[in-house]
Amino acid sequence: MALKRKTGFLFEEIYLWHDASMGAFPLEPGHHFENPETKRRFRDLLAVSGLLEGLHSIKTIPATEDDLARFHTREYIARIKRLSAERGGEAGEFTPFGPGSFEIALLAAGGVIRAVEAVVTGAVENAYALVRPPGHHAQPDRGRGYCIFGNIALAVMYARAKLAVTRVAVVDWDVHHGNGTQQAFYEDPNVLTISIHQDNLYPANSGNVGENGAGRGIGYNLNIPMPPGSGGGAYLAAFERLIVPALRRFKPELIVVASGLDAAGFDPLGRMMLHSEHYRRLTRLILEVAGDVCAGRVVLSHEGGYSAVYVPFCGLAIMEELSGIRTEIVDPFLELAQSWSYQELQSHQEAAIDRAAALLARIK
Ligand code: ZN
DSSP states (O other): OOOOOOEEEEOOGGGGGOOOOOOOTTSOSSOOSSOTHHHHHHHHHHHHHTGGGGSEEOOOOOOOHHHHTTTSOHHHHHHHHHHHHTTOEEOEESOEEOTTHHHHHHHHHHHHHHHHHHHHTTSSSEEEEOOSSOOTTOBTTBEETTBSSOHHHHHHHHHHHHSOOOOEEEEEOSSSOOHHHHHHTTTOTTEEEEEEEETTOSSTTOOOTTOOOOGGGTTSEEEEEEOTTOOHHHHHHHIIIIIHHHHHHHOOSEEEEEEOOTTBTTOSSOOOOBOHHHHHHHHHHHHHHHHHHSTTOEEEEEOOOOOTTTHHHHHHHHHHHHHTOOOSOOOTTHHHHHHOTTOSOOHHHHHHHHHHHTTGGGOO
């Protein structure tokens, strides 16, 4: 049993009011992949399990337009604000939004900023920001893949501007490539960005091993594109052979995890095979390295995850590990997912990890 920790949790009801439905023929109106249910049910399972009572609630405030402008262009911010005040619109690619989403997106970005602040100032030991809309695909001048503003990039930039933090590592375990976070720090040797994702899933032609940083940032962006069908064996090997050693070499002052839960085997958009115990193990690995290099300072920021049935169980396992509080809830799908063939590391998956691990020495 892990030691009980002071773990922060951030969630706002209004995150669920962001409307990302596509709203255009020939898609029947109603549920779209990025809908509130995964987030609502994650939060509700925390409540039903009793874990929520053991967490330290963090209140968000909206990010300011100056906060946004550390990463986004003023033109883009003004366009989203104007469309949101009218009837909504399209932020770029696959990022439709309804009226009021500008203000909700400010609260999402502000939420991750507040979670980072709470951890950096020592108000809590670690934290999970269950925000919506997600952020890791957003670019300076356009939204992509359901993401309007780059929540994590903005929080890291805030920490460096306002909280006297210099070195930050971002580990993105969402099944899609964290292209926006990569872009934000591509030439920056003080922010190590690591993304493990399904090879060339989304965005198209993004996240290959060769994208390793530029200028002074060469070596400080790591992509680990994994074959579809990768299971716990592949993820654990990638963490043990590459991600954890990279974090130990880099010695960040803070680790931020882009916590997409769409690498789970039941996810409709990803083709990976993780289950809740894998997310628990990955969380433990992050906490262990964080304990050694940055006094346990870890913030997880929610990204994707599209199975309303299964996301809550992965989320609960993560929160149990973060807080050291074990509830009595048992993942009802765990036994089945554990019995799936090919959960162990396969040779073609190992080759993919080795290709990325060859870049480890570039981290000073
Ligand atoms: Zn995703």
